[in-house]
Amino acid sequence: MGMSAQRQERSHGSRMITMKEVAQRAGVSITTVSHVLNKTRFVSDELARRVNQAIEELDYRPHQLAQSLRRGRTQTIAVLVSDIVNPFFPQVVRGAEDSAKEHGYSLILCNTDENPQTESFYVSLMIDRRVDGFIIAPSMAPEASLKSLVDKEIPLVVIDRQMETLSIDQVYSDNINGAYEATKYLLGLGHKRIGLIMELEGIRSFDDRKTGWERALKEYGLSTLSGLVQQAGLEIEGAAEAARYLIEGPPQATAIFATNNLMTLGVLRYMKNHSVSCPRDLSVVGFDDPEWAACFNPSITSVAQQSYEMGYKACDLLVARIQGKTSESRAVQLNCELKIRESCAALEPEGEMERPEAID
Known part of the structure; x- marks a missing residue:
């Protein structure tokens, strides 16, 4: 306990100190104390020093609600x-x-x-x-x-x-360009079946990231098949299920673009639980670039937001x-900035990888 608090406890117990008591201790008027606290009028250095000293000695705390109402x-x-x-x-x-x-x-x-x-x-x-x-x-x-x-x-x-x-x-x-650069990077590595996992359509940031993904695919003359887009909801488990469909199901994705860090975690959870190697079996790009992305093994290529x-x-x-x-x-x-790390690899010419048994 500090000295000023000790002095207050000895002299006043738990009672709140008033502005009047500060004025009495400093030997000034209540108006002068108010001007020092609120900086509403010039007060000489000597008077201001005495007021501030009294405030410290008494551990006076202005009533914030009252001050707010006045302002x-x-x-x-x-x-x-x-x-x-x-x-x-x-x-x-x-x-x-x-x-x-x-x-x-x-x-x-x-x-x-x-x-x-x-x-x-x-x-x-x-x-x-x-x-x-x-x-x-x-x-x-x-x-x-x-x-x-x-x-x-x-x-x-x-x-x-x-x-x-x-x-x-x-x-x-700039969600559109961030997603465009991420998808273009995967296309440059030879990937053509690039799955997209988003939380929900109708949310502007995710819709913009989907637009950037579509723009890059169209520039390469590729179709944006509906099966390549999976809505995962707000949970990691939904993203893991979306990854399962993209990898095991008809899309046969060789790369996944996960449109935020929770979606990325869902993809990584699926890969860990099903022994899918990154980037040997699947390339992954995330969005948001949380601190763990650089610490993961392999470190995750990700679009960093400010x-x-x-x-x-x-x-x-x-x-x-x-x-x-x-x-x-x-x-x-x-x-946004694409942080290129270790989670993506160039696709083999035949574009095939060892996969789990396909689902219905």
Whole structure:
């Protein structure tokens, strides 16, 4: 326990210290203490020193709620993410948090589980909590929640998934080009049957990655057969089942492009459980590039997003919006980078590999 806390405990027990007591200790008026705390008027260095010394000695803590009501701001930002289990989002939130701290804000984190009703619930709850603004990674059907914020003129920045139906600030990755480069890399290694595993269609980021995959295949004159695209849902187990179909079933894929890190884990789980060697039997490219991708054996070729920068930039944009420093909506697209590692190999001329027994 520090000396100031010890002094407070001896003199005041658990009672909250008041501004009046700080003023008495410093030998100044309550108004002077208020000006020092809120920086609302010039106070001489000597008086400010006495006030700050009294604050330290008494361990005085200003009433944050009262200060927020006077300012009309709570210095808090709500961050809604669509799936907190996804390793992509912690880095996004970390970036937003670092920016928020620099601007004197704190974050409240909410997880929507891709559920529009949960998203609407948290939006309403955070409005009631008087947060100053929102950073939202939208759910599958976010229009109602986002429009309610726009209609109420509550500052908002959307991340990860591009929204073209509303004029709002946005920060997102160049998903189309990232997926295009990944697929083009596999095509350059001789692969023609490249399976795609995505969570769900209708989610903008995954739809864009599918578009990039299709663009690369079409440039090589290849058909984008429906069987090569598998929707896995939100779980690793679904991705493992999708990998099973692509490898054992009619597509007979020689390579798989997994459109986020959870999908990549599902592919790797299937391969481990069924003794499918990477990259000898199957080449794999992931998306998101979590830290474990470089540590895995073999290390996983992956499309890296600027996840930290996404959160940091989103918070910068939001604070500028809260403070009235901008009027036009802004869209920031972040580049992706293909990190080539050990999980892909050139296909043998005949394009065949040893496979498990085919499924019906």
